[in-house]
Amino acid sequence: MLVKIEHAKTPNESKASYRAGCKKVMSNISEKRICQNCRGEFIIEPDDFGFYEKIGVPPPTFCPECRFQRRLMWRNERTFYKRTCDLCKKNIISTYDKNQSFPVYCQKCWWSDKWNPYEYGIDFDFSRPFFEQFKELLSKVPMLNMQNDDGVGSVNSEYAQDFAFSKNCYLTSVGWYCDNVMYSYYTCYDRDVVDSFFINNSEKCYECFESDRLFDSKYSHLCFDSVNLNFCYDMRNCQNCFMCTNLRGQNYYIRNEPYTREAYFEELKKENLDKKDKIDKHRIELKEMMLKCPNRFVHIIKSLNCTGDMLINSKMSLDSFWVSNLENCRYLMLMDGAKNSYDCNNSGNPELCYESVTPDNSFNNLFTIFCWKCSYVFYSNNCHSSNNLFGCIGLKHGEYSIFNKRYTKEEYTELRKKIIEHMKKTGEWGEFFPSIISPYSYNESFNLDFFFLNRNEAIDKGFSWKEDKERNYIITLHKEEIPNSIDNVDENILNEVIECQHSGNCEHKCSKAFKIIERELKFYKKMNIPIPTLCPNCRYYERLKQTNPLKLWHRKCMKPGCNNEFETSYAPDRPEIVYCEKCYQQEVY
Numbered sequence: 001m002l003v004k005i006e007h008a009k010t011p012n013e014s015k016a017s018y019r020a021g022c023k024k025v026m027s028n029i030s031e032k033r034i035c036q037n038c039r040g041e042f043i044i045e046p047d048d049f050g051f052y053e054k055i056g057v058p059p060p061t062f063c064p065e066c067r068f069q070r071r072l073m074w075r076n077e078r079t080f081y082k083r084t085c086d087l088c089k090k091n092i093i094s095t096y097d098k099n100q101s102f103p104v105y106c107q108k109c110w111w112s113d114k115w116n117p118y119e120y121g122i123d124f125d126f127s128r129p130f131f132e133q134f135k136e137l138l139s140k141v142p143m144l145n146m147q148n149d150d151g152v153g154s155v156n157s158e159y160a161q162d163f164a165f166s167k168n169c170y171l172t173s174v175g176w177y178c179d180n181v182m183y184s185y186y187t188c189y190d191r192d193v194v195d196s197f198f199i200n201n202s203e204k205c206y207e208c209f210e211s212d213r214l215f216d217s218k219y220s221h222l223c224f225d226s227v228n229l230n231f232c233y234d235m236r237n238c239q240n241c242f243m244c245t246n247l248r249g250q251n252y253y254i255r256n257e258p259y260t261r262e263a264y265f266e267e268l269k270k271e272n273l274d275k276k277d278k279i280d281k282h283r284i285e286l287k288e289m290m291l292k293c294p295n296r297f298v299h300i301i302k303s304l305n306c307t308g309d310m311l312i313n314s315k316m317s318l319d320s321f322w323v324s325n326l327e328n329c330r331y332l333m334l335m336d337g338a339k340n341s342y343d344c345n346n347s348g349n350p351e352l353c354y355e356s357v358t359p360d361n362s363f364n365n366l367f368t369i370f371c372w373k374c375s376y377v378f379y380s381n382n383c384h385s386s387n388n389l390f391g392c393i394g395l396k397h398g399e400y401s402i403f404n405k406r407y408t409k410e411e412y413t414e415l416r417k418k419i420i421e422h423m424k425k426t427g428e429w430g431e432f433f434p435s436i437i438s439p440y441s442y443n444e445s446f447n448l449d450f451f452f453l454n455r456n457e458a459i460d461k462g463f464s465w466k467e468d469k470e471r472n473y474i475i476t477l478h479k480e481e482i483p484n485s486i487d488n489v490d491e492n493i494l495n496e497v498i499e500c501q502h503s504g505n506c507e508h509k510c511s512k513a514f515k516i517i518e519r520e521l522k523f524y525k526k527m528n529i530p531i532p533t534l535c536p537n538c539r540y541y542e543r544l545k546q547t548n549p550l551k552l553w554h555r556k557c558m559k560p561g562c563n564n565e566f567e568t569s570y571a572p573d574r575p576e577i578v579y580c581e582k583c584y585q586q587e588v589y
């Protein structure tokens with residue numbers, strides 16, 4: 001029997017002509033390579049060779065997953081330290097602890113003219129490897145306490161990591177153009193959003209994830225273009241629904257049954273969405289419903305010729321996850337808007353970028369970390385609004401610079417060429433920064449979220465590990481005393497040190513205790529939500545656990561009698577029902 005392999009795209013013929021603008025394809029056959037790191041096999045396709053040729057780098061020697069891992073070592077999303085700004089001495093929080101050898105400046109100081117990054121400039125030494133010298137520069141140049149633009153492009157968002165163009169955001173990571181977003185991860189163009197994950201263009205949302213264009217919704221997953229959802233899963237264009245799955249264009253539904261408007265609100269009242277104990281029961285009920293409903297094999301929304309998962313409004317992009325608005329890209333994660341780019345993560349609007357961490361609004365950044373609004377910047381870290389840099393750290397409006405030394409255009413071009421030749425000999429050219437020179441330990445880095453290793457495993461693999469410091473919080477509100485309803489909470493809660501329900505007995509980097517801030521309390525009151533019982537880290541990891549891994553497996557449609565096969569992010573041993581497009585479409589209504 002003929003087995004139809006289903007892709008969310010129509011494969012091959014169309015992508016070859018579009019991707020990477022690669023007219024001069026060196027080879028028209030795919031090549032199998034062995035990853036230099038994990039020894040696993042990976043494939044480089046003709047289009048990929050075209051891309052590497054276009055940007056002038058050799059094909060990768062690491063497989064896509066090892067490349068991703070290597071970049072993740074340079075991000076710290078949620079391990080923050082109290083310390084002082086090494087310039088103005090004010091108390092700050094930072095992704096870097098006190099033991100780092102480089103100074104750490106608060107945003108106001110770092111972005112100011114009170115220091116000069118060119119003072120740290122060094123001559124390149126052709127008798128030594130590139131990365132060794134880069135590590136030395138890294139140990140001296142002042143770093144930003146948090147990667148954000150507070151006081152420059154953002155307002156009152158000091159405690160937001162990797163955030164830009166936002167206001168009033170707090171303990172939230174990755175996003176831009178947000179207002180009043182707290183305790184969330186990857187939010188773009190949102191307002192009044194708390195405890196959410198990969199949610200864009202939304203307002204008044206709580207505990208929503210992998211969703212887009214939601215308004216006034218709570219505890220919902222994979223919901224799009226909807227209003228007033230509570231405990232819903234996989235919904236589109238719906239309004240006023242509670243405990244529903246797989247609905248399209250419906251209004252006033254409870255447990256997938258229709259109600260009149262009056263009856264809906266009458267019934268909803270009985271569900272006690274303002275009570276903690278009821279919410280816990282609803283969570284369990286939704287989980288049970290999700291195991292009975294069919295899942296589309298992949299979540300690719302409004303996109304053309306794409307592979308990966310959680311891909312929205314994109315075209316001709318492959319192997320990408322948690323992304324929106326991509327064009328001709330491959331191996332991108334957590335991105336909004338990108339063109340002709342490969343191997344980038346956590347970024348917006350890069351073009352022709354490769355192997356870069358957060359090359360926001362940049363053109364032709366190769367091997368960069370947090371270099372925003374740059375062009376032609378290579379092997380650099382934390383440089384902004386700059387062009388033509390190689391091996392630089394901490395420059396603002398820099399140009400034609402190498403290892404923080406300024407050159408003429410001609411000198412720069414010549415020296416850059418010589419360094420690349422040198423790096424070819426040392427085997428460094430074309431490789432991203434080695435994990436070992438990252439200022440973060442494995443368990444501080446973003447790696448922990450996707451490639452979980454315990455202490456011994458990480459050390460065995462050559463990663464550094466940071467021992468947990470004993471936190472001596474004096475808990476003033478024990479977990480069994482947390483009020484069941486928001487009605488029983490007043491301003492006094494702001495003074496309490498609340499015990500996390502997990503009390504550190506989990507693998508979530510549990511902080512054991514947490515506080516509630518004023519804006520947050522206002523949000524809970526306005527939305528009629530009971531206060532949380534888990535610390536922000538535990539809340540985040542509980543949500544992350546409900547998402548699919550950034551990986552695809554080859555599987556068969558589970559609908560009896562259907563033989564369609566596909567690539568899906570649902571691993572074969574998972575309990576969910578996974579259908580091909582055709583069978584899934586027959587089940588949604």
Ligand SMILES: [Zn+2]
Pocket residue numbers: 035036037038039040062063064065066067
């Ligand atoms: Zn590998």
Ligand SMILES: [Zn+2]
Pocket residue numbers: 085086087088089090105106107108109110
């Ligand atoms: Zn300062």
Ligand SMILES: [Zn+2]
Pocket residue numbers: 500501502503504508509510511512513534535536537538
């Ligand atoms: Zn916790």
Ligand SMILES: [Zn+2]
Pocket residue numbers: 502505506507508510537538
């Ligand atoms: Zn926990």
Ligand SMILES: [Zn+2]
Pocket residue numbers: 557558559562563564579580581582583584
């Ligand atoms: Zn099927």
